[in-house]
Amino acid sequence: MASTSLGDFLNTARIQVDEALDRYLPRPPVCPAIVSDAMRYSVFAGGKRLRPILTLAAADAVERANVRHRPSGAGEATLLALPAACAIEMIHTYSLIHDDLPAMDNDTLRRGRPTLHVVYGDGIAILAGDGLHAEAFTLLAREPASGDHEIVSRKLRVLRVIGDAAGPAGMVGGQAIDLQAAGQAPGRAITLDGQGLRAMHARKTGALIRASAVSGAIMAGATTDIINAIDRYATDVGLAFQIVDDILDVEGKAEQLGKTAGKDAADAKPTYPSLFGLETSRTLAAECVARARQTLVDAMVTDGWLDAIAEWVVVRRS
Numbered sequence: 406m407a408s409t410s411l412g413d414f415l416n417t418a419r420i421q422v423d424e425a426l427d428r429y430l431p432r433p434p435v436c437p438a439i440v441s442d443a444m445r446y447s448v449f450a451g452g453k454r455l456r457p458i459l460t461l462a463a464a465d466a467v468e469r470a471n472v473r474h475r476p477s478g479a480g481e482a483t484l485l486a487l488p489a490a491c492a493i494e495m496i497h498t499y500s501l502i503h504d505d506l507p508a509m510d511n512d513t514l515r516r517g518r519p520t521l522h523v524v525y526g527d528g529i530a531i532l533a534g535d536g537l538h539a540e541a542f543t544l545l546a547r548e549p550a551s552g553d554h555e556i557v558s559r560k561l562r563v564l565r566v567i568g569d570a571a572g573p574a575g576m577v578g579g580q581a582i583d584l585q586a587a588g589q590a591p592g593r594a595i596t597l598d599g600q601g602l603r604a605m606h607a608r609k610t611g612a613l614i615r616a617s618a619v620s621g622a623i624m625a626g627a628t629t630d631i632i633n634a635i636d637r638y639a640t641d642v643g644l645a646f647q648i649v650d651d652i653l654d655v656e657g658k659a660e661q662l663g664k665t666a667g668k669d670a671a672d673a674k675p676t677y678p679s680l681f682g683l684e685t686s687r688t689l690a691a692e693c694v695a696r697a698r699q700t701l702v703d704a705m706v707t708d709g710w711l712d713a714i715a716e717w718v719v720v721r722r723s
C-alpha cells in the first residue's frame with residue numbers, strides 16, 4: 406500500500422532496506438563468522454538510512470512522474486533500486502567504520518554503540534570495512550538479476566556513479582582533505598576557508614548523497630534532464646545535511662546523536678558554526694533546502710517524498 410505520510414514512507418523504506426541488507430550480506434560458510442558478525446554489528450547498529458531512503462524516494466518519484474503518462478508498473482522502480490540502495494548503505498557503513506579508527510577520527514561511539522574497532526580490534530574493523538566496500542560492488546553487478554539489455558545498462562551506469570562518488574574524486578578524496586586540514590597527513594596542515602570547507606564536504610559526504618538519489622533515478626529509467634535535476638536537488642540536500650551535522654555536533658547530546666558530541670570543537674576542526682556562527686549556519690541550511698525544493702518544482706518532480714525528505718534533513722535531531 407502507498408505511504409500516506411513521510412513517517413510512514415521512512416518506516417517502510419527502512420524495513421525494506423534492512424530486510425534486503427540481511428539477505429544480501431554474506432554469512433558463514435560463504436565468509437568466516439567473525440567477518441559476518443563484525444559487518445552486521447555496524448550495519449544493524451541503527452543508522453538513519455538517509456542514503457538508501459533517498460535512492461528509493463528518487464526511484465519512486467521518477468516512477469510517479471512516468472506513471473502519469475503510463476499508468477502501469479507502479480512499485481517496480483523501488484524494487485529495481487533496492488540493490489543500489491543497499492550497496493550505498495554498505496559503502497556508507499564502511500566509511501564510518503574506517504573514519505572511527507584511531508588512525509582517522511579515533512572515535513569510540515557510533516550509532517549508539519561502541520565503535521567496531523573498540524569491540525573487535527583495529528584489524529577486524531579494517532577488514533569488515535573492506536568487506537562491506539567490496540560486497541557493495543558485487544551486489545551492484547549481481548542485482549537486480551536480469552538479462553534485459555536496458556536493466557543491464559542502467560546497472561552499469563549506477564556502478565560508475567557510485568564508484569566515482571566513493572573513490573578518490575569523491576568520499577576518499579574528501580576524507581584525505583579532512584586529514585590534511587586536521588594535520589594528520591604529511592606536510593603542513595592546510596587551512597580551509599568557507600569555500601574550501603564546502604569543497605571538502607562536497608566530496609566527503611556530498612558525493613555519496615548525490616549518488617544515492619541519482620542511482621534511484623537511473624534505476625527507475627529517468628530521462629537525462631530528470632537525472633540532472635535530481636542531482637542538483639541532492640547536492641543541496643547533501644550540503645544542508647552536512648551543515649546540520651555540524652550544528653548538531655555543537656548543540657546535540659551524545660545520547661541523542663548516538664555519537665560523540667562536541668568532537669569538532671575538541672579537535673579544532675573547521676565547521677560551518679566555527680566559520681559562520683550558528684545563526685548563519687542555520688540560514689545557509691534553510692537556503693539549501695529552499696533551493697532543493699525549487700529544483701523539484703522546476704523539474705515537475707513534485708509527486709512523492711523528495712520534497713518532505715529535504716525538510717526532514719534540517720529538522721532532524723540525530
Ligand code: GRG
Nearest residue numbers: 452453454455500503504516576577580610650
Ligand atoms: C574512511 C574513506 C573514508 C571516508 C569517511 C563519511 C566519512 C568519510 C566520515 C564520517 C565523518 C562524519 C561524521 C561526517 C559527517 C557527516 C556524516 C557522514 C555523518 C554520518 O552520517 P549519518 O548521520 O549516519 O547519515 P547514520 O549513522 O545515521 O547512517
